[in-house]
Amino acid sequence: MSRPKILCLHGFGESAELFQIRSRNFRKIVEEHADLVYLDGHIDIATLHLTASDISKEAVKGDFKNYAWWWARKGKTFEMRGYEKTMKIIGNVLNEQGPFDGILGFSQGACLGIVISALLDGRDQDGPGFGIEVNHPPLKFMVLAGAFLLDDPRYQFLYSKKLNIPSLHMSGEYDTVIDPVDTHKANKLFESPVIFDFVGGHFIPLSPQCTRVMKKFLAQFIPGVEAEEEKTQEQIQEQQEQQEQQQQIQEISA
Secondary structure, three states, rough: OOOOOOEOOOOOOHHHHHHHOOOOHHHHHHOOOOEEEEEEOEEOOOOOOHHHHHHHHHHHOOOOOOOOOOOOEEOOOOEEEEEHHHHHHHHHOOOOHHOOOOEEEOOOHHHHHHHHHHHHHOOOHOOOOOOOOOOOOOEHHHHHEEOOOOHHHHHHHHHOOOEEEOEEEEEOOOOOOOHHHHHHHOOOOOOEEEEEEOOOOOOOOHHHHHHHHHHHHHHHOOOOOOOOOOOHHHHHHHHHHHHHHHHHHHHHHH
8 A cells, every 4th residue: 555645835935945944843743754856936035034942953965945836926916926936836746746635835835835735625627726737636634834815806716615625724823924814714725624723833832731632633634643642630640640650769879
């Protein structure tokens, strides 16, 4: 049986290489059980800088590139430069490297992931699609962080009805890049979204709680991924008491 395949889409100003680092918690859960395909956006914006919190020193192998899937501009009219080319690239990837079981998307990549899911759901008949013929089944699941919806009137047909696809949505309560209000609006496009709100900003959390939530969700679709059993308050207290006893024994032995 072939391994599940997941398409991974970075955010604005990032790259496939950087997104592999940003999504390391997700990768740790699935990479032994699924094939991950990280793509670079075709627009090199070449103006953004990394923050030290995104990477560890040992992970740095050189300068990172800064890519985008499109460049949005608001004036008298709304422009999305590069969007059509992005959709053709995605269409070719779906045809040549698919089928994909799911999508991991962050920020602009999460927005793009929603577009892909809607088009594969049959909405390519209602407006602009991939720009080429795409033969790919609907996705089985989505994992999105810091998602939002396109603001361009030409693409509102994508959101005309809810998406019936299992989805996990992560949102930082103090996200200053994508307003949590916009992320929650994107969440509501899905029939039964699993929502994980966390205290933090514009990133994919590394916390044990986030790991448990992702494992529980992904275990439904990726053989080999096992959900962690949620501990009761009594179990947590018992574990703490055992740890204290072990610490006391170690102190006595010392």
